[in-house]
Structures are given as C-alpha cells and as structure tokens.
Amino acid sequence: MYDERHPGLRRRGFLAATSLGALALTTGCGTADGDSDAKSDGAPKPGGRLRAAFAGGGASETLDPHLANLFADVARAKALYDKLADYGADLSAQPRLATQWEPNKTLDRWQVTLREATFHDGKPVTAEDVLYSYRRIADPDQAFRAKASLEPIDLDASRATGQRSIEFVLKRPTAEFPNVLAAFGAYIVPAEATDFDKKPIGSGPFRFVSFAPGRSAVFRRHDAYWEGAPHLAELEFVVANEESARVNALLGGQVEYAHELNPTTARAHEGKGQIEIVRLRNSAMQAFCMKTDRPPFDDPRVRQAFFLIADRRELVDGALSGAGVVGNDLFGKGYEYYDDSLPQREQDLDKARALLRQAGAENLKVTLDTSAVAAGFTEAASIFRDQAAKAGVTIDVKTGSKDSYWADILDNGTLCCYRSGAMPIEAHISQRLLTGSTTNATKWRHKDFDALYEQAQSTRDESARAAVYDRMQRRLYTEGGFLIWGFADWILGTARTVRGVEAKAPANTLDWARFDKVWLA
Incomplete structure (x- = not known):
C-alpha cells in the first residue's frame, strides 16, 4: 500500500527474472510500424519501440x-491517461486537460474549463468524465491514492456547467486549488469505466495493446492526442526489479531506458560513452526527523543544536555518494515559494554544545531509527552518529524493518531518518505540519502556524501569499523538527540512441517519465 509518510513513490522487491529473459523474444529489434528510418540526429524522428525497464x-x-x-504504475498511467493539471519542474501546477481555472472572490468556488481532447475510443473528454473520476477516487470504501488530495472538494455540490466546464465547490477557501487538480493519482477516466486491465481507455499519448502483470505492458501511439502524436510508434514497459538487471539490460541492448540507478552505477558509466546518465536534480528530500512533542526535542534549543551538529556536505558525499545538493532545513529547494534568502546553515559544534548546555542536555543520549528502506538511510545514520559524538551527543543507531518502517516511525521514537519525493511546498505543509495532519512525523502542532496556513489559502494575491509562506518557512528554519540535510538526484540511464529525455524535471513531475516527447535517433 502507498504510504503517505513516504510521498514520491514506493518500491517493491519482487524478483522478475523471467521478464528480461523473455524480452529478446517478445520485442524484436526495437522498431515498430515500419517507420523507424532516421532523418537526422538533430530532429525528432518518428517510429520505433522504446523499451523501458522499471x-x-x-x-x-x-x-x-x-x-x-509504484514508479512503474505511474509511468504507465501517464502514458495512458491525463490529469487536469500536472506539476512543472518548480512544482507549480501547469494546465493539462484543463485550459484554465478561475476562482470566485472568496476562493471557495472554482470554474474549470476543459480543452478539446478525446479518449482513445474517439469520445470527447467531458465534465461528466471528470466528476465521475473524482467521485470514484473519493469513494470512502476505496484506498485510492489521490483521495486525501481531493478532500477540499465538496463533490456532492460540484457540478458540470457545460460539456467542457465544471464548477468545483470547496469546503473552505483554497488558493492553491490548482495543486488539487495536479494531485498525484488524480487521472481522468471515462465515465462509468471499470475495466482497467483488459481494455483501459484514457486520453493520454499512448493507447493500450497488451498487459502481463509483473512482466510487461505494450502501448501504441495515440495519433489523435491533443498535444500531438508521440514520436515513438510503440512503448514497452518491462519489469526488472533488481538495479543490476536494469543496468545489464541497458548495457546489453535489451532496453533503451532504465529507471532508478544508484550513484555508484552512475559514476561507473557517466561520460564513458556506452550509455547516457540522466540526473533529475532535487528529486528527494533527505532529512532527520525530530519529534517536537517529547524529550529531548520538545526543547527548541536541542533542535537548534542538532541543526548545527550536521555537516551537510559530508552527509551528501557519504550517504548519497555526492549525488545531490546540501539542504538548509527547509523542504522544496528550487520549488515555487521556497525561501532561498535564509543563510545556508553550516556545522558549528561549539555553538551546538553551548545550546545543549543551556538546555541542560549535556551528555545527551538519543536513539536514531533508520532502515534499509531507502538508499542512504543507514549510511546517513552512521555518519550523523559520528558527527554528533564530536558535540558530546551519543546516538544509538537502531535499524528497523523495511516492511514496517514508515508506520513505525510516524508516532514512535524521538529521532529517525526520513525522505520525501517532490511535491508542492503547500502540500508538504498541509500533509505534515498542521495540527490535524495525518502524516505529521515531527509532531509539529502550533495553532498560530495553522492560522498562517489558513491565511495563505485565503490570500488571492500571489505575492502576498508568498510572503505568508516565507513567514512559515522562517519559523521552521528556526525551530522546526525537520533537519533537512540534502536533496538527492534521481538517476536514470538511457541508450545513446535515446533523445528528448528531460533532465530538469524532478521525479513525480510532468516531464519525468514522459515518453511522448522521446524519440530514437
């Protein structure tokens, strides 16, 4: 089950050795429809089949x-379906099936206009399809991913005002309503659709050909796609759970795209000419999470001391093998509303010791929960343990189960390793930092902070709203519970023949795994 404590997308460790073994027999030579002849390396070329390993x-x-x-699930969904909006590289909402959205003065009703688009069966995408999709997602008896994101909408009161227009009635003022339209998993399906594995119909750039769960899925170009037909004739998703299997398939010419490579692999092959390495910057926040409602971290001086204990460059170099950038204890570096005016925090052991003395926490001992559930977690825990020892703090590293780690650390313990995929700063605040947030791992609960969030959501002017977010971030920078030490690259590998892979898009955004813009040279 998807875990909101680990937004981004989860991974599974099932072995699928047969998928790549059968690949050469099932996919031929990487071309399809007989239109793979190249015109020039500089311009997009039509045709061919790209094989992507996830x-x-x-x-x-x-x-x-x-x-x-899973990442594979979402990549397949993006190929077959559309959302009303999606996240740009800075995590701002960008129009997709919706061409525009306009609020009323009180920001609790939004008029959304749809573009002219068709499903794969030729039927138009209508307001009724959107309302059906959202009501299906919001079904209280289901565990659909986007359910929590759609919570601000009163779907009983919302209505179609035309074939391509919808009035969304909200339960409260929501200035960031476009983020709801772009929510992870909020895909639009045809009204009354129920059969998604035998003959799925969407409005995305590729249409369904075949699907073998745990093995592969084959899609073909949707020539009538509203944004223009993809360059590729066909797209195949191949299951390869082990990173070594994905890399070997790429090196052996069995696939042209390999998702999720580790930094060691990237260093071994980057610039060598055999394959191309693509780094998606700022894709995953890396942090230590301090519980602010219990000793010792209920004292802000202890939290401030821990901010100053961290040598962020050493953590990035050691835990991420250098595949990332240092953090500054704020989520969303490079994203919309991120406050980059605050000074970069550096290690200051003398000041850390002084703060601990003031808090009566000299010779402090604390347990740090970690797990092999995410890359770099155990390494980061060991590095931070050694850094803390220099400030007189004893850290006992406790390694937990990969299967239950995210549930275990939500309410238990005092200090833990944490990470998050890309999401808007507003969503990070609403999901993790409000008194009523269900995934509030730092137990940050302050009514005045909640009030600032409500003020931001009630503020129509964007610059004034940004000023409120700045106030909130400055508070978190001073006394929050997230020690955010880095932002990791997400690493992909491609064959040298692959063109059009966007290198500036963090994982989870519009241009990540966007195969309609890719071609084979």
Missing part, C-alpha cells in the same frame, strides 16, 4: 490509474 509489483500489478503506487 521495478515492478509482481502479479498484483494493475493499470487502474487511481491505484498507481
């Missing part, structure tokens, strides 16, 4: 876009 979820995989949890 970690999968075994026989339980589905093409139901509202159940998309």
Whole structure:
C-alpha cells in the first residue's frame, strides 16, 4: 500500500527474472510500424519501440490509474491517461486537460474549463468524465491514492456547467486549488469505466495493446492526442526489479531506458560513452526527523543544536555518494515559494554544545531509527552518529524493518531518518505540519502556524501569499523538527540512441517519465 509518510513513490522487491529473459523474444529489434528510418540526429524522428525497464509489483500489478503506487504504475498511467493539471519542474501546477481555472472572490468556488481532447475510443473528454473520476477516487470504501488530495472538494455540490466546464465547490477557501487538480493519482477516466486491465481507455499519448502483470505492458501511439502524436510508434514497459538487471539490460541492448540507478552505477558509466546518465536534480528530500512533542526535542534549543551538529556536505558525499545538493532545513529547494534568502546553515559544534548546555542536555543520549528502506538511510545514520559524538551527543543507531518502517516511525521514537519525493511546498505543509495532519512525523502542532496556513489559502494575491509562506518557512528554519540535510538526484540511464529525455524535471513531475516527447535517433 502507498504510504503517505513516504510521498514520491514506493518500491517493491519482487524478483522478475523471467521478464528480461523473455524480452529478446517478445520485442524484436526495437522498431515498430515500419517507420523507424532516421532523418537526422538533430530532429525528432518518428517510429520505433522504446523499451523501458522499471521495478515492478509482481502479479498484483494493475493499470487502474487511481491505484498507481509504484514508479512503474505511474509511468504507465501517464502514458495512458491525463490529469487536469500536472506539476512543472518548480512544482507549480501547469494546465493539462484543463485550459484554465478561475476562482470566485472568496476562493471557495472554482470554474474549470476543459480543452478539446478525446479518449482513445474517439469520445470527447467531458465534465461528466471528470466528476465521475473524482467521485470514484473519493469513494470512502476505496484506498485510492489521490483521495486525501481531493478532500477540499465538496463533490456532492460540484457540478458540470457545460460539456467542457465544471464548477468545483470547496469546503473552505483554497488558493492553491490548482495543486488539487495536479494531485498525484488524480487521472481522468471515462465515465462509468471499470475495466482497467483488459481494455483501459484514457486520453493520454499512448493507447493500450497488451498487459502481463509483473512482466510487461505494450502501448501504441495515440495519433489523435491533443498535444500531438508521440514520436515513438510503440512503448514497452518491462519489469526488472533488481538495479543490476536494469543496468545489464541497458548495457546489453535489451532496453533503451532504465529507471532508478544508484550513484555508484552512475559514476561507473557517466561520460564513458556506452550509455547516457540522466540526473533529475532535487528529486528527494533527505532529512532527520525530530519529534517536537517529547524529550529531548520538545526543547527548541536541542533542535537548534542538532541543526548545527550536521555537516551537510559530508552527509551528501557519504550517504548519497555526492549525488545531490546540501539542504538548509527547509523542504522544496528550487520549488515555487521556497525561501532561498535564509543563510545556508553550516556545522558549528561549539555553538551546538553551548545550546545543549543551556538546555541542560549535556551528555545527551538519543536513539536514531533508520532502515534499509531507502538508499542512504543507514549510511546517513552512521555518519550523523559520528558527527554528533564530536558535540558530546551519543546516538544509538537502531535499524528497523523495511516492511514496517514508515508506520513505525510516524508516532514512535524521538529521532529517525526520513525522505520525501517532490511535491508542492503547500502540500508538504498541509500533509505534515498542521495540527490535524495525518502524516505529521515531527509532531509539529502550533495553532498560530495553522492560522498562517489558513491565511495563505485565503490570500488571492500571489505575492502576498508568498510572503505568508516565507513567514512559515522562517519559523521552521528556526525551530522546526525537520533537519533537512540534502536533496538527492534521481538517476536514470538511457541508450545513446535515446533523445528528448528531460533532465530538469524532478521525479513525480510532468516531464519525468514522459515518453511522448522521446524519440530514437
């Protein structure tokens, strides 16, 4: 099950050795429809089949876009379906099936206009399809991924005002309503659609050909796609759960795209000419999470001391093998509303010791929960333990189960390793830092902070709203519970023949795994 404590997308460790073994027999030479002749390396070329290797979820995989949890699920969903909006590289909402959105003066009603687009069966995408999709996602008896994101909408009161226009009635003022339209998993399906694995119909750039759960999925170009037909004739997703299997398939010419490579692999092959390494910057926040409602971290001086204990460059170099940038204890570096005016925090052990003395926490001992659930977690814990020792703090590293780690650390313990995929800063605040947030791992609960969030959501002017977010971030920078030491690259590998892969898009954004803009040279 998708875990909101680890937004971004989860991974599974099922072995699918047969998928790549059968690949050469099932996919031919990487061309399709007989239109793969190249014109020039500089311009997009039509045709060909691109084979993309992702970690999968075994026989339980589905093409139901509202159940998309794995990276492979979401990549397949993006190929078959559209959302009303999606996140740009700075995590601001960008129009997709919606061409415009306009609020009333009180920001609790929004008029959304749809573009002219068709599903794969030729039927137009209508307001009724949107309302059906959102009501399906919001079904209280289902565990659809985007359910929590759609919570601000009163779907009983919302209505179609035309074939391509919708009035969304909200439960409260929501200035960032476009983020709801762009929510992870909020895909639009045809009204009354229920069969997603045998004959799924979407409005995305590729249409369904075949699907073998845990093995592969084949899609073909949708020539009538509203943004223009893809360059590729066909797209195949192949399951390869082990990173070594994905790399070897790429090196052996069995696939042209390998998702999720580790930094060691990237260093071994970058610039060598055999494959191309693509780094998606600022894709994953890396942090230590301090519980602010219990000793010793209920004293802000202890939290401030821990901010100053961290040598962020050493953590990035050691835990991430240098594949990332240092953090500054704020989420969303490079994203919309990020406050980059605050000074970069550096290690200051003398000041850290002084703060601990003031708090009566000399010779402090604390347990740091970690797990092999995410790359770099155990390494970061060991590095930070050694850094803390220099300030007189004893850290006991406790390694927990990969299967239950995110549930275990939400309410238990005092200090833990944490990470998050890309999401808007507003969503990070609403999901993790409000008194009523269900994934509030730092237990940051302050009514005046909640009031600032409500003020931001009630502020129509963007610059005035940004000023409120700045106030909130400055508060977190001073006394928050997230020690955010870095932002990791997400690393992909491609064959040298692949063109059009966007290198500036963090994972989870519009241009990540966007195969309609890719071609084979």
